[in-house]
Amino acid sequence: xxxxxxxxxxxxxxxxxxxxxxxxxxxxxxxxxxxxxxxxxxxxxxxxxxxxxxxxxxxxxxxxxxxxxxxxxxxxxxxxxxxxxxxxxxxxxxxxxxxxxxxxxxxxxxxxxxxxxxxxxxxxxxxxxxxxxxxxxxxxxxxxxxxxxxxxxxxx
Amino acid sequence: xxxxxxxxxxxxxxxxxxxxxxxxxxxxxxxxxxxxxxxxxxxxxxxxxxxxxxxxxxxxxxxxxxxxxxxxxxxxxxxxxxxxxxxxxxxx
Numbered sequence: 001x002x003x004x005x006x007x008x009x010x011x012x013x014x015x016x017x018x019x020x021x022x023x024x025x026x027x028x029x030x031x032x033x034x035x036x037x038x039x040x041x042x043x044x045x046x047x048x049x050x051x052x053x054x055x056x057x058x059x060x061x062x063x064x065x066x067x068x069x070x071x072x073x074x075x076x077x078x079x080x081x082x083x084x085x086x087x088x089x090x091x092x093x094x095x096x097x098x099x100x101x102x103x104x105x106x107x108x109x110x111x112x113x114x115x116x117x118x119x120x121x122x123x124x125x126x127x128x129x130x131x132x133x134x135x136x137x138x139x140x141x142x143x144x145x146x147x148x149x150x151x152x153x154x155x156x
Numbered sequence: 157x158x159x160x161x162x163x164x165x166x167x168x169x170x171x172x173x174x175x176x177x178x179x180x181x182x183x184x185x186x187x188x189x190x191x192x193x194x195x196x197x198x199x200x201x202x203x204x205x206x207x208x209x210x211x212x213x214x215x216x217x218x219x220x221x222x223x224x225x226x227x228x229x230x231x232x233x234x235x236x237x238x239x240x241x242x243x244x245x246x247x248x
Binding site: 089091094095098099101102103105106109 | 165167168169170195196199202203204206207208209210
C-alpha cells in the first residue's frame with residue numbers, strides 16, 4: 001500500500017516540539033531535516049509557528065530508521081521519492097539497499113586491511129621503555145612501502 | 157578467451173533488461189565468455205572487484221564498467237581487446 005508523504009493538514013497541527021516528542025527526536029533534528037528538504041510543515045499558525053501534520057511523525061521515524069541503517073540523507077531522499085513515485089516498484093528500493101550493502105562491505109574490507117596493517121606494526125614492538133628513535137612501529141612506518149588499497153575500480 | 161562477467165541484483169528489472177542486451181552484444185563476438193553474477197550470492201567476489209552499483213561489468217576479472225553503460229561501449233571495449241590480442245599485444 002502506498003502512503004502519501006507530503007504532510008496532511010491536521011485539525012490542529014503539531015508544533016516542532018510536539019512533533020519531535022512524538023517521533024522521539026530533538027527539535028533541532030526536525031529543523032535540520034526541514035532545512036534539508038526532507039520534511040515540510042503543513043501550514044503556519046496565525047502567530048507564524050510551523051505546524052506539521054500527523055504524517056510528519058511517521059516520515060521522521062522513517063528518516064531516522066533509514067539513517068540508523070547507514071543510509072545518507074541523499075539516499076533517504078531517494079527512498080522517500082520512490083515511496084511516492086507512481087512508476088517505482090520494490091526492486092528500485094532493493095537496488096538502493098543492495099548498493100548500500102556493497103558500500104558497507106567494501107568499507108568493512110578496507111577497515112580489516114587497516115586493522116591487519118596495524119597488527120603487523122604492533123607485532124614489531126617488543127614493548128619496554130625504549131627512546132622514540134628506537135621505536136619499531138615508527139621505524140616501520142617510515143620504511144614501509146605505501147600499501148595499496150584492496151581494490152581500485154578503474155574508470156572506463 | 158575474454159571473460160565477461162555482469163554483476164546484477166536478482167529481481168531487478170533494470171538489471172534483467174541490461175543483461176539481455178549486453179549478453180546479445182557479447183555473443184556477437186567469438187572468443188568471449190559470458191557469466192552472470194548475482195551480487196548477493198557472490199558478495200565477496202563483487203566487493204573484491206569494487207562493484208558498488210549493479211549492473212556492472214568486469215572483463216577478465218577487472219571491473220571495467222562500474223555502472224550501466226550503453227551496449228556500444230561494451231562492444232567497442234571487447235573489439236579493442238580482441239584486436240589487441242590478435243596483434244599479439246599483452247593482455248589488458
